[in-house]
Amino acid sequence: MKDLNKRSKIIAAATKVFAKKGFFTARISDIAKEAKVADGTIYLYFNNKYDILISVFEEEIGKIIEQIKKILATETDPKRMLEMYVTRHLQTMKKNRNLAEVIQIELRQTNKLIKEYRNTKFIEYTDMMADIVRLGQSQGVFRDDIEPDIAKRFFFGALDEVSRIWTTSAEGRYSVEEIAGQLLQIILTGISAPNGRLADPDGCSAT
Amino acid sequence: MKDLNKRSKIIAAATKVFAKKGFFTARISDIAKEAKVADGTIYLYFNNKYDILISVFEEEIGKIIEQIKKILATETDPKRMLEMYVTRHLQTMKKNRNLAEVIQIELRQTNKLIKEYRNTKFIEYTDMMADIVRLGQSQGVFRDDIEPDIAKRFFFGALDEVSRIWTTSAEGRYSVEEIAGQLLQIILTGISAPNGRLADPDGCSAT
DNA sequence: TGTAACTGAATGAATGACCATTCATCGTAT
DNA sequence: ATACGATGAATGGTCATTCATTCAGTTACA
Numbered sequence: 001m002k003d004l005n006k007r008s009k010i011i012a013a014a015t016k017v018f019a020k021k022g023f024f025t026a027r028i029s030d031i032a033k034e035a036k037v038a039d040g041t042i043y044l045y046f047n048n049k050y051d052i053l054i055s056v057f058e059e060e061i062g063k064i065i066e067q068i069k070k071i072l073a074t075e076t077d078p079k080r081m082l083e084m085y086v087t088r089h090l091q092t093m094k095k096n097r098n099l100a101e102v103i104q105i106e107l108r109q110t111n112k113l114i115k116e117y118r119n120t121k122f123i124e125y126t127d128m129m130a131d132i133v134r135l136g137q138s139q140g141v142f143r144d145d146i147e148p149d150i151a152k153r154f155f156f157g158a159l160d161e162v163s164r165i166w167t168t169s170a171e172g173r174y175s176v177e178e179i180a181g182q183l184l185q186i187i188l189t190g191i192s193a194p195n196g197r198l199a200d201p202d203g204c205s206a207t
Numbered sequence: 208m209k210d211l212n213k214r215s216k217i218i219a220a221a222t223k224v225f226a227k228k229g230f231f232t233a234r235i236s237d238i239a240k241e242a243k244v245a246d247g248t249i250y251l252y253f254n255n256k257y258d259i260l261i262s263v264f265e266e267e268i269g270k271i272i273e274q275i276k277k278i279l280a281t282e283t284d285p286k287r288m289l290e291m292y293v294t295r296h297l298q299t300m301k302k303n304r305n306l307a308e309v310i311q312i313e314l315r316q317t318n319k320l321i322k323e324y325r326n327t328k329f330i331e332y333t334d335m336m337a338d339i340v341r342l343g344q345s346q347g348v349f350r351d352d353i354e355p356d357i358a359k360r361f362f363f364g365a366l367d368e369v370s371r372i373w374t375t376s377a378e379g380r381y382s383v384e385e386i387a388g389q390l391l392q393i394i395l396t397g398i399s400a401p402n403g404r405l406a407d408p409d410g411c412s413a414t
Numbered sequence: 415t416g417t418a419a420c421t422g423a424a425t426g427a428a429t430g431a432c433c434a435t436t437c438a439t440c441g442t443a444t
Numbered sequence: 445a446t447a448c449g450a451t452g453a454a455t456g457g458t459c460a461t462t463c464a465t466t467c468a469g470t471t472a473c474a
Contacts, residue, residue, distance in 0.1 A: 418473090429462075438451105440451075441448105444447090
């Protein structure tokens with residue numbers, strides 16, 4: 001019985017190994033050992049090493065996206081949506097450090113490695129942020145003079161680099177709430193419309 | 208005559224090749240060909256492949272740091288300093304795309320590759336931003352409730368990801384001024400002290 | 415000045431290590 | 445007995461690195 005469970009086990013192992021050693025220095029035999037499986041078994045579930053990496057993206061990041069989408073669907077206030085996005089992202093990265101490492105480091109290389117592969121899942125993820133900004137602008141809550149496509153990069157970059165606090169050992173002391181608070185402080189103050197007619201009543205939704 | 212110039216030629220070639228193919232898929236023979244030099248010649252100037260990568264960081268990034276340091280030294284107003292840092296960073300990244308690629312992608316892997324190597328030059332670079340924030344806080348220009356060590360990551364991450372606009376083809380249309388303007392808009396509004404000249408527009412003093 | 419010996423940079427073919435991938439074989443469930 | 449997942453040793457290809465050799469310039473001496 002070709003075990004679907006075994007596939008997940010290999011993906012989990014690969015995530016761990018890629019996180020620790022990086023895609024190129026990771027050996028198939030490392031992944032096999034971590035998954036408690038023979039080297040050859042991996043090729044019953046994946047075509048090659050790249051295929052494993054792509055599967056990590058597709059399946060693991062896919063899960064995160066679905067979760068955030070579900071959460072955002074319960075909310076209509078753009079400021080709140082931003083809060084949720086930021087908080088959830090940080091929570092996930094802190095909790096799942098291995099995945100965080102793989103996203104942060106290997107994701108950026110992927111385009112270079114595998115020309116045919118456009119990481120649509122990932123683009124979808126960052127585009128959600130641009131959409132939130134647009135929504136806020138249409139409601140007059142966010143400044144009009146901000147380009148959503150620049151803002152999404154700005155925010156994602158900030159989130160991504162900040163969450164490296166937890167992967168690069170030293171300053172692990174900060175809590176998700178603390179960091180989310182700081183980011184939202186800056187972001188929300190920075191992009192709120194000067195006299196937003198529909199602005200958050202107390203004008204201060206951070207934290 | 209052992210040509211110092213040849214060393215630079217190899218570094219320049221390596222920067223280009225690493226940017227295009229990434230450290231691991233780049234072959235020494237690629238670099239040699241790009242530098243118009245024999246494979247073996249490279250080993251007269253560098254110990255090994257890693258050594259080339261580190262040299263790219265040390266020497267090329269080193270130059271950038273020196274330049275920004277020099278520029279910042281002419282200024283005492285923290286807001287202006289932030290403006291200068293941001294603008295200069297973006298200018299450099301747009302101008303020198305290959306180096307930008309190497310920094311953005313390979314830099315993050317370096318720790319994993321070469322355990323002994325701590326990229327002090329780079330830490331120095333991001334710490335400059337933390338120092339600017341601290342300076343601003345001591346002058347009462349920036350909010351006190353912002354952690355400089357979180358802010359530096361926030362800003363660097365944002366800058367880094369935003370400048371990928373120029374390396375990942377698609378949206379190369381944006382100008383440095385345009386993007387710097389957007390970032391500074393958000394950053395300065397976001398971190399200014401409630402009653403500074405660029406005070407929080409809706410008078411919100413959170414926390 | 416001509417030439418013979420010397421120096422060390424440059425070359426690139428050859429070496430050897432490493433590792434992704436394959437496949438003949440094994441074990442187990444039905 | 446048959447089918448099929450699992451195994452892991454063997455294979456083959458890909459480079460990083462080495463090093464015997466070439467080559468250009470410099471010195472020494474007549």
